[in-house]
Amino acid sequence: MALLSSSEIQSQASQLSDWTVEGKELKRTFKFKDFVQAINFVNQLVEPAEAAGHHPDLSISYNKVTVILTSHDAGGLTESDFEMAKTISAL
């Protein structure tokens, strides 16, 4: 998947709420009631990530899950990252 230009990134990001572009990453923190709910959310990510062959970088801190999307192969943001952000937002 090809790297997006900065204008493509801006236009894609404008279609997403609650995600921020930070350098070569698309980032969002989700907050839950407790750790179990946070882990449930992480488990829900597994199937769409496997289906897309595109995997988020995750960090979990008690009831918060930070999701970072970047295309490691391409070395930056691609269409796959924005598609996965939309998929995750819709869970």
Ligand SMILES: C[C@H](O)[C@H](O)[C@H]1CNC2=NC(N)=NC(=O)C2=N1
């Ligand atoms: C072979 C396999 O498709 C690749 O290793 C995929 C797997 N998942 C991936 N996920 C992400 N976020 N970036 C990648 O470059 C990537 N590469």
